[in-house]
Structures are given as C-alpha cells and as structure tokens.
Amino acid sequence: MKILLHICCAPCANQCIDVLRADGCDLTGYWYNPNIHPFTEYRARRNCLREYAKSVGLPLLERDDYGLRPFVRAVAADIDGRCLQCYEMRLFDTARSAAQGGFDAFSSSLFISPYQRHELLRDVAERAAAEYGVRFLYRDFRPYFRAGQERARELGLYMQKYCGCIFSEQERYLKPGKILH
DSSP: OEEEEEOSOHHHHHHHHHHHHHTTOEEEEEEOOTTOOSHHHHHHHHHHHHHHHHHTTOOEEEOOOOOHHHHHHHHGGGGGGHHHHHHHHHHHHHHHHHHHTTOSEEEEGGGGOTTSOHHHHHHHHHHHHHHHTOEEOOOOOGGGHHHHHHHHHHHTOOOOSSOSSHHHHHHHHSSTTOOOO
C-alpha cells in the first residue's frame, strides 16, 4: 500500500516510519506544518526531517510554506480551540496531496503524541479522507512514543519542547511553578 505520511517532526516520525514499513507500506513523507512558529523553530524541524528522511531512504514531499499569517488568521477567533483548525489545515492538505499524488492512503506522525487531542485528530483525518476520496490509514502510534524519543536522542535529532504553534510555546512558560524572567 502506497502511503503519504504527514510528518510533524523527525522525533515523532521515526517509529511511525518503522511500524508502517514493517507492515509492508510503501511510504513517502509529507512536510506541511504552517502552525510551527517562530521561523527558527520551523526551519530547525524541517531541516532535521530532511536529514533524517535522507538517512533512512524516505522520499519526502514538501509544501514548504512558513504560514504565520494564514495560521494566525485561522485560529485568531478561537485561540483556545486552535487545535481543530491546526489539524484541519494540515490533514486536509495531506489528504488532498495524497489523492492528487495517486497514494492509496494517508496518515500522520501526529498520532504518536500523547499530547495531541487524539480523537479530534482522528475525526479530522476521517473527514479529510471523505472529502478527497482517499483512505485514511489509522494507527495509534502512542505506545511507540517513548521509543521514538529515545531513538531521536540517540541519533542527535533536534528535539522541540512544544507542539509548534506560538500559543503552545507561550503555554509551556505559563505552567504553574514556572518562573519567568
């Protein structure tokens, strides 16, 4: 099965790639993450993924679009509910690209993170699949999260400390007990 795998970052993707390849899937990675800010973070994640993909022989398609303004416009009316808009931006684009590229299905490395809103993410992916007439390949990769983080450290991959959006970066500094200087 020919799969387009949306990838948020190399640390989240390494186990997803291994699992899907072990299942016999023919994978192509897909980079589209207009939610990641600031630009230095976007570039660090993108460049790390490029190098990792090259090292594991993963073809990588990129929609290299640093989308600060479109992302902020999309979430501005409901910043606390921004995850829905973020998932829709990325997964609808992935489904469209999978359909146009002749892939059998699509999935996302986002399904490895215990920090993502898993059921909402799955609902968005299923709606995107229906809209573009391409299959959504569901896998709950969360059991592989720790192994993926360990492998990323072993390989010296860039490891981020927040999901990607500027609002989640702010939230990590506003957690109780954090001292801001």
